[in-house]
Amino acid sequence: xxxxxxxxxxxxxxxxxLDSNVWERLRTPQRAHVxxxxxxxxDYDTVETVFGYRVQHLLTMGPTKGGIRYDVDVDLGEVTAxxxxxxxxxxxxxxxxxxxxxxxxxxxxxxxxxxxxxITRRFTSEIIPVIGPDRDIPAPDLGTDQQVMAWIMxxxxxxxxxxxxGVVTGKPIQLGGSEGRSEATGRGVIICASEACREYGxxxxxxxxxxxxxxNVGRAAAELADERGARVVAxxxxxxxxxxxxxxxxxxxxxxxxxxGELQGFPGADGVTNHEILExxxxxxxxxxxxxxxxxLNAHELDCKLVVEGANGPTTLEADAILADRGIIxxxxxxANAGGVTVxxxxxxxxxxxxxxxxxxxxxxxxxxMVKAFQAVHYMAKERGVSxxxxxxxxxxxxxxxxKRTRGVFP
Ligand code: NAD
Numbered sequence: 001x002x003x004x005x006x007x008x009x010x011x012x013x014x015x016x017x018l019d020s021n022v023w024e025r026l027r028t029p030q031r032a033h034v035x036x037x038x039x040x041x042x043d044y045d046t047v048e049t050v051f052g053y054r055v056q057h058l059l060t061m062g063p064t065k066g067g068i069r070y071d072v073d074v075d076l077g078e079v080t081a082x083x084x085x086x087x088x089x090x091x092x093x094x095x096x097x098x099x100x101x102x103x104x105x106x107x108x109x110x111x112x113x114x115x116x117x118x119i120t121r122r123f124t125s126e127i128i129p130v131i132g133p134d135r136d137i138p139a140p141d142l143g144t145d146q147q148v149m150a151w152i153m154x155x156x157x158x159x160x161x162x163x164x165x166g167v168v169t170g171k172p173i174q175l176g177g178s179e180g181r182s183e184a185t186g187r188g189v190i191i192c193a194s195e196a197c198r199e200y201g202x203x204x205x206x207x208x209x210x211x212x213x214x215x216n217v218g219r220a221a222a223e224l225a226d227e228r229g230a231r232v233v234a235x236x237x238x239x240x241x242x243x244x245x246x247x248x249x250x251x252x253x254x255x256x257x258x259x260x261g262e263l264q265g266f267p268g269a270d271g272v273t274n275h276e277i278l279e280x281x282x283x284x285x286x287x288x289x290x291x292x293x294x295x296x297l298n299a300h301e302l303d304c305k306l307v308v309e310g311a312n313g314p315t316t317l318e319a320d321a322i323l324a325d326r327g328i329i330x331x332x333x334x335x336a337n338a339g340g341v342t343v344x345x346x347x348x349x350x351x352x353x354x355x356x357x358x359x360x361x362x363x364x365x366x367x368x369x370m371v372k373a374f375q376a377v378h379y380m381a382k383e384r385g386v387s388x389x390x391x392x393x394x395x396x397x398x399x400x401x402x403x404k405r406t407r408g409v410f411p
Contacts, residue, residue, distance in 0.1 A: 188339015
């Protein structure tokens with residue numbers, strides 16, 4: 001993933017003729033904090049060694065911002081790539097942050113809730129020197145949720161001796177979380193999908209949508225697509241998915257998943273694998289699970305008109321080129337899933353002001369910023385004759401370059 005992030009930067013830098021000093025500087029993160037720590041299992045006898053990371057890519061524009069993920073594949077390269085993408089994402093949305101990301105190399109599904117809590121608290125105490133409301137503000141990502149953010153906030157606050165809600169975003173509402181944060185990423189994905197439909201001659205309310213992933217992003221995206229009149233025909237979680245060409249009953253599906261802990265076996269739909277779901281006929285494909293799902297092996301088989309990337313890094317470089325050749329439009333992750341960090345920014349602002357907005361206000365502000373960012377990227381893509389991904393990168397890199405240039409080099 002790190003190679004993908006750097007290759008994307010290199011290709012964009014070349015196309016836009018980026019100053020070689022800035023180009024070189026942006027290829028590596030400013031800070032990378034790697035920790036290992038002991039973790040006691042519930043049986044009390046077993047103590048495992050766990051690895052964790054917090055990477056801050058760019059400290060030029062303000063504090064850094066980015067999620068924390070719990071996943072077995074987490075490593076320094078993956079977290080660094082995600083931190084780099086956060087930089088572009090914040091710059092595209094004109095948020096006063098640099099990019100960061102964190103992660104712990106565990107399988108949260110194999111752990112009890114109390115084990116996850118112990119890991120979270122110990123990991124937080126390991127990264128306390130590098131995080132803080134004015135320094136670096138974590139948020140939820142793959143495998144983490146509101147509760148994990150509440151544990152981080154509590155651990156940080158215990159160390160400081162007073163409550164510091166601003167150290168994380170994506171908190172529960174009662175701890176200073178924002179209305180609309182939990183669906184924000186999915187909402188941003190659907191706003192981008194609707195805008196892309198308008199620009200590329202599709203009618204969103206008549207479209208068929210396939211979603212890979214039924215977590216924070218995928219579930220909200222599917223529900224909002226349904227709410228806006230589209231037909232969600234397939235959706236999957238880690239164990240596989242369900243497909244009904246006439247459309248899925250999402251309310252019944254959500255109850256089934258909550259009750260059974262998986263989507264499989266849902267009546268009135270056919271089972272599909274996570275591989276098959278990407279190749280189903282549809283208008284809009286939303287990969288919203290994990291990275292590297294659309295590759296050179298399956299990019300020729302996709303049967304959609306539009307890919308809107310809810311997940312980070314779901315499309316490899318080779319696949320991107322194949323999709324471009326086939327005329328499939330890709331709305332890139334750094335634009336499509338930026339709704340989450342945008343409402344995280346709103347949460348941070350509301351916390352600083354101690355003045356909280358209604359859900360409607362949050363959603364309206366998000367819609368306004370997402371549409372503005374989509375239009376800026378689309379305009380640049382048309383003007384320079386490049387893909388939406390290249391245009392999004394150029395917009396982000398250009399804004400970062402300007403900030404770096406005006407700050408100058410110390411000393
Ligand atoms: P999540 O843990 O809430 O949900 C992940 C979903 O993907 C679950 O349905 C899970 O079953 C499924 N999944 C996990 N492993 C899989 C696999 N190997 N194959 C297929 N499906 C698998 O995570 P999330 O917060 O929804 O994040 C999903 C993606 O969106 C990640 O790439 C994340 O970085 C990105 N993202 C999340 C946010 C956010 O606000 N949560 C913001 C921006 C981007």
